[in-house]
Amino acid sequence: MNEDKPEPGIRLTERQLRARRARSIAIAVSLGLLVILFYIVTLVKGPGVLHRPL
Amino acid sequence: MSVTLSHAEPSIAGVGDYIALMKPRVMSLVVFTAFVGLAIAPGHLHPVIAVTALICIAVGAGAAGALNMWYDADIDARMTRTQGRPVPAGRVTPGEALAFGITLAGFAVVTLGLLVNVVAGALLAATIAFYVLIYTMWLKRRTPQNIVIGGAAGALPPMIGWASVTGGFAVEPVLLFLIIFFWTPPHFWALSLYRAQDYARAGIPMLPVVSGEAETRRQILLYSLILAPLGASPWLLGYAGPLYGIVAVAGGAAIVALALRIHRNRAQASEKNAAASGAPRQTHAASKQMFAFSILYLFLLFAMLLVDRLAGPLFGQVGA
Numbered sequence: 001m002n003e004d005k006p007e008p009g010i011r012l013t014e015r016q017l018r019a020r021r022a023r024s025i026a027i028a029v030s031l032g033l034l035v036i037l038f039y040i041v042t043l044v045k046g047p048g049v050l051h052r053p054l
Numbered sequence: 055m056s057v058t059l060s061h062a063e064p065s066i067a068g069v070g071d072y073i074a075l076m077k078p079r080v081m082s083l084v085v086f087t088a089f090v091g092l093a094i095a096p097g098h099l100h101p102v103i104a105v106t107a108l109i110c111i112a113v114g115a116g117a118a119g120a121l122n123m124w125y126d127a128d129i130d131a132r133m134t135r136t137q138g139r140p141v142p143a144g145r146v147t148p149g150e151a152l153a154f155g156i157t158l159a160g161f162a163v164v165t166l167g168l169l170v171n172v173v174a175g176a177l178l179a180a181t182i183a184f185y186v187l188i189y190t191m192w193l194k195r196r197t198p199q200n201i202v203i204g205g206a207a208g209a210l211p212p213m214i215g216w217a218s219v220t221g222g223f224a225v226e227p228v229l230l231f232l233i234i235f236f237w238t239p240p241h242f243w244a245l246s247l248y249r250a251q252d253y254a255r256a257g258i259p260m261l262p263v264v265s266g267e268a269e270t271r272r273q274i275l276l277y278s279l280i281l282a283p284l285g286a287s288p289w290l291l292g293y294a295g296p297l298y299g300i301v302a303v304a305g306g307a308a309i310v311a312l313a314l315r316i317h318r319n320r321a322q323a324s325e326k327n328a329a330a331s332g333a334p335r336q337t338h339a340a341s342k343q344m345f346a347f348s349i350l351y352l353f354l355l356f357a358m359l360l361v362d363r364l365a366g367p368l369f370g371q372v373g374a
Contacts, residue, residue, distance in 0.1 A: 016064045026069045034161070037106060041169045044102045 065150060071140040075123055075151055076116030076158075083352075084115040084211045087234065090356040091215030091227055094363045099219045103170055107218035110166035111211060113158050114178045118185040118207070120155035124148050125190050129256040135249060155186075166218075174218040181210040198261040205238030206231075212356075226293050229284075230356075236281045237352050240274045240313060244344035247271070247316075271317045274344070278313035282306030285355055297365070298358040305351045312344045 131142035140146040167175025189204030216227035250262040262270045289299030
């Protein structure tokens, strides 16, 4: 077996890895804030959160 | 049999590039005008719901900006002012910008509709659609009236703010809409006067490129003459107090004075073709002043509406 053979697929550079990590954190924070926003609005509106006249 | 797969280059886009896609400076004006629309509307909105509405409007504006940058990447690359944007600079691929814009637009509209009210959500969706489909994709590359008609998208945020509170419309937010609508042409044509070569290189039919500088200067004056009384109309119609009236009349007079100055420079501008070396700089100085002051003028009008509404109860003003 040749242990020096590189793994198949794309190998990200350090810069690409850093950029991907930053984007992933930003997406996680955004989704977390969205969950918190819906939670707080539900508390504020109470049962009225289901009342949605057109 | 071996198959060679081609892979797109992995992205190097940072968080800052995605923020740039959202045109944060445009977004700040959108949020401010929407906030004023929301603050002067009759009725009460819980602060959490009000903040939610403003976040959704901001994200919706960002989505429209990202979709605009996706579609306009080719012409952005040809203009000095825009060639450093994330897509033409190669930091974000067009596909990424498109996906980002659609995702943001979807979240903003649905969240505003669910958490605030359906009318505000529908209005935000219409604003994004108008900016992207009507202005960016249809008008911008076809007619010198692009920013006149397309300006409606930028004029809608105060109405979204108002609808967030009331769930409907009234004369006041329509006045705010009209103020921004008639403010947009002199504002952008002042910019296009000293960026005409940029627009011509990109093939965008802005008024100075298609009809010449003289006609643009005339149109700036005409729109300014409509804008000045329109800016004062909330006071004239009794929706705002004298403090707003003073600022609106003074600001309107300054806008008309600047437009007259630009108009007077018409002769000098035409002489520049006859090699009058000092003229272009002088005429551009007036246009740059108009561009900068128009931003201040709009900001002051909306800020005074806000002050008038907050201070109104203290002084028993009409606009309270």
